[in-house]
Amino acid sequence: MQRLxxxxxxxxxxxxxxxxxxxxxxxxxxxxWLVGRQAPGRGVAYSTTAEHHLLNVRAANMGLFADDAGGFIAYAQAQGWPVKGLDFVPRTWYGDYLEAVLAREIFAARARGLALRALSVDAASVRGNDANGYVVGTVEGEEFDADAVVLAIGALPATPLAEVTAAAQASHAYAADPWHWPLPRHSPERVVVLGTGLTAVDALQSAARLWPSAQLTAISRHGQLPRSHNPAPGQPYEHQASLLEALRAQPRVARWLREIRDAMQDDGAEWRSVVDGLRAETQGLWRSLDVDERARFQRHLRWLWESARHRLPQQTTNELARLRTQGRLKILAAHIRSIDKHPSEREQLEVRVQPRGAGNVRSFAADLVIQATGFNISVKATDHVLIRQMVDEGVAHADELDLGLIADAEGRLLRADGTPRHGLRCLGTLLRGSVWECSGLPEIRALAKTIACGLPAELRRVAKPASARTSTSSFNAASVSTVV
Ligand SMILES: Cc1cc2nc3c(=O)[nH]c(=O)nc-3n(C[C@H](O)[C@H](O)[C@H](O)COP(=O)(O)OP(=O)(O)OC[C@H]3O[C@@H](n4cnc5c(N)ncnc54)[C@H](O)[C@@H]3O)c2cc1C
Incomplete structure (x- = not known):
């Protein structure tokens, strides 16, 4: 029996x-299944209980399984929820679906005699053993033997930006984690959100509701909010095949920008359709770039791609536009120079910024600063216990540009020499450097299927010494809780 x-x-x-x-x-x-400290299912994105935090993918395409992309809409409609396939629904509803679908699959599997134990513990180490397998340690010191391990730990915990002083961090007016803010004793008058992507939008919406008279400022290098979805998807771009051919022929970022701009200016082309048509090919295109071109993309194009690709539902765009018209929300294109305790006793923090294109550094006071600069995938500097151990001991390797872990297109973690490790896979945001796009559900579920189909076969191909089949697990059931 394979131990996974x-x-x-x-x-x-x-x-x-x-x-x-x-x-x-x-x-x-x-x-x-070592699920960490939260209940299994929702993870970071779907644990929100706020109804204004909407999915940014249409309900019709949010099924958990690759063979059942319509699974979520079917579930929602069976519950009698007022949802149509093109809608963007609250993420908390999606969390309910995740829990329900898991319960259903676990029940069905147990009825067929398949065993699953899900434990609410954090893994702290993954080490190879002598039998071509692994030993997984937990923070409590338990050990589990495995023939194969799959890492699905999402992004790394946020760390404060380098520009934030220790005094500012200790002030409790700085939130490095955009999902957990300190709630000030008095309603803040000025809230600054660092970042203008999807996570920043979540923070702005929540702050606007919590503190209706607060002045909100969102800051990013380019000051660009995500673009908006159309109410209905447009027609596919007519010349998508030739566009792809041109991109594949010349894996150069500057060239790609020209090709994509030209395509968007084609008669009758809708820019969203051009971008969406690239989604299925993004991983292959990214992998065709050499490291210099990847770095160039990061520096010059990433912000533009992200704002065009990770779009907002129209309702959210309208809400942000309303806040801006009311003068409650300002979007600033600027570099953060420093965030420190404010010199005056009355104020909390002083934010110093250099507006884009202008020489002068400006400073202003803030009662609360929320860091919402996107997923942390910086493996080289992380203090995430498991990733630290795996990277320090050479079980996993940081991507050259520090965009997560190096892996192949099927999620196999690679050794330093580029050869795949047997029985060790990863999926999700930590694959940014390896495949670029693996944080949305459509890419995650595709890779989940690839792993579930490929891993058992891979294990069967590698014969094990008979002695290695006996479990030496030091698992002590009394010290961890079983959650399903
Ligand atoms: C604000 C926001 C909105 C989004 N909206 C959408 C959307 O509408 N549609 C879409 O497709 N995608 C969306 N996404 C992308 C989203 O990231 C993915 O859909 C998906 O939720 C990622 O799940 P994950 O399991 O990889 O990561 P996570 O949700 O981060 O889950 C990882 C889990 O692993 C646990 N963990 C970490 N370390 C350990 C350890 N050592 N041991 C055990 N457990 C550990 C963590 O506690 C966590 O529970 C959104 C993301 C964000 C941030």
């Missing part, structure tokens, strides 16, 4: 565990 361990209890962990359960034959494997 999945680490991480968010949507990516759910997708891969669900795929194993749907595909597994009775007696084929023994599956352990």
């Amino acid at each position: 361990i999945v680490i991480g209890g968010g949507a990516a962990g759910s997708a891969v565990v669900g795929e194993f359960l749907r595909r597994g034959q009775p007696g084929e494997f023994d599956l352990t």
Whole structure:
């Protein structure tokens, strides 16, 4: 029997565990799921209870499994929720779906004789053993033997920007984690959000509701909010095939920008359709770039791509526009120079910025600063216990540009020499440097299926010494809680 361990209890962990359960034959494997400290299923994005935090993918395309892209809309409609396929619904509803679909798959798998134990513990280490397998350690000191391990831990914990002084961090007026803010004793008059992407928009919406008289400022280098979805998707771009051919022929970022701009200016072309038509090919295109071109993309094009690709539902765009018209929200294109305790006793923090294109540094006071600069995937500097151990001990390797871990297109973690590690896979945001796009559900579920189909076969190909089949797990059931 194959011993599989999945680490991480968010949507990516759910997708891969669900795929194993749907595909597994009775007696084929023994599956352990280390879900971390939260209940399994929702993870970071779908734990919100705020109804104004909407999905940015249409309901019709949010099924958890690759073979069932319509699974979410079917579930929602069966519940009698007022949802149509083109709608962008509250993320908390999606969290309900994740929990329901997991419960269904676990129940069905158990009825077929497949075992799953889900434990609310954090993995602290993954080390190879002598038998071509792994030993997974937990923060409590338990150890589990495994023939294969799948990492699905999402992004790394946020760390404060380098420009934020220790005094500012200690002031409790600075929130490095955009999901957990200190609630000031008095309603803040000035709230600054660092970043203008999707996470920043979440923070702005919540702050606007919590403190209706607060002045909000969002700051990013380019000062660009995500673009908006159309109410209905446009027609596919007519010349998508030749555009792709041109991009593949010349893997140069400057060239790509010209090709994509030209395509958007074609008669009758809708820019969103041009961008959306690239989605299925993004991973291959990214992999065709050499490291200099990848760095160039990061520096010059990433902000533009992100604002065009990760779009907002129209309702959210309208809400932000209303706040701006009312004078409650300002968007600033600027570089952060420093964030420190304010010199006056009355004020909390002083934010110093250099507006884009202008020489003069400006400073202003803020009662609360929320860092919402996007996913942290900086593996080289992280203090995430598990990733620190894996990278320090050479079990996993940081991407050259520090965009997560190096892996191949099927999520196999690679050794320093580029060869794949047997039985060790990863999916989700930490694959940014390897495949660029693996943080949205459509890419996550595709890779979850690839892993669940490929991993058992990969294990069967590698014969193990008989002695290695006996579990030496030092798992002590009393010290961890089983969550499903
Ligand atoms: C604001 C926001 C909105 C989004 N909206 C959408 C959307 O509308 N549609 C879409 O497709 N995508 C959306 N996304 C992308 C989203 O990231 C993915 O859809 C998906 O939720 C990612 O799940 P994950 O499991 O990879 O990560 P996470 O949700 O971060 O889950 C990872 C889990 O692993 C756990 N963990 C970490 N370390 C360990 C450890 N050592 N041991 C055990 N467990 C560990 C964590 O506690 C966490 O529970 C959104 C993201 C954000 C931030």
